[in-house]
Amino acid sequence: MIVDTNQAEIIWSDGAILEVGTNFPSGLQELISRPSHYHDIRSFVRKLEEESKTEWRDASASPSPRNPRYASIRSNDGKITTLVDWLYVEYLHQRYPSAVIRIRGEFEPVIFLVDGRIRASVMPLKT
Numbered sequence: 001m002i003v004d005t006n007q008a009e010i011i012w013s014d015g016a017i018l019e020v021g022t023n024f025p026s027g028l029q030e031l032i033s034r035p036s037h038y039h040d041i042r043s044f045v046r047k048l049e050e051e052s053k054t055e056w057r058d059a060s061a062s063p064s065p066r067n068p069r070y071a072s073i074r075s076n077d078g079k080i081t082t083l084v085d086w087l088y089v090e091y092l093h094q095r096y097p098s099a100v101i102r103i104r105g106e107f108e109p110v111i112f113l114v115d116g117r118i119r120a121s122v123m124p125l126k127t
Contacts, residue, residue: 003035004042011041017088019095019120020045048111049118056102056111061089070125073110075103082106082124092120 004011011020012032018041024032057075064070064083071089074081080103092099092112096119099112112120 001031001035002037002039002041003032004040005038006040006042011045013041016085016123017091017120018045019092020118021095045118045121048109048121051104052102052111052113052118056104059101059103059110061093061101073101073103073124080104080106082110084110084122084124088122092122096120 002013002015009020009022010024010032011018012024012028012035013019023029057077057080059073059075059080061071061073061084063086064072066083069086070083071086072081073084073089082103082105096112096114099114099119102111102113107124107126109121109123111118112122
């Protein structure tokens, strides 16, 4: 568990998902309070947020037809598709039901935006 607590909003990551927020479910909050490492994740999120305005495509998530453990993230224009862990997508849909999903490439982070701001990012699976 890597945590960036340098500002009011906390950013946590386990290497496959990162989330930006001020409050988290109790079990997750407990892990955040005992991170294995503190790191500047905010600069990475700022870079993604800036790029998300021009280089990314709106996308949607659906269960993968190949394996129910995975979610298929597909750009709305159908040009880019990637797989991520379904558990992360399910968690983020519960936390941010109005989030817009955006994708840039098959092996690049998938971002979840609320009101134009990144709330989370999930790394694709390399299958």
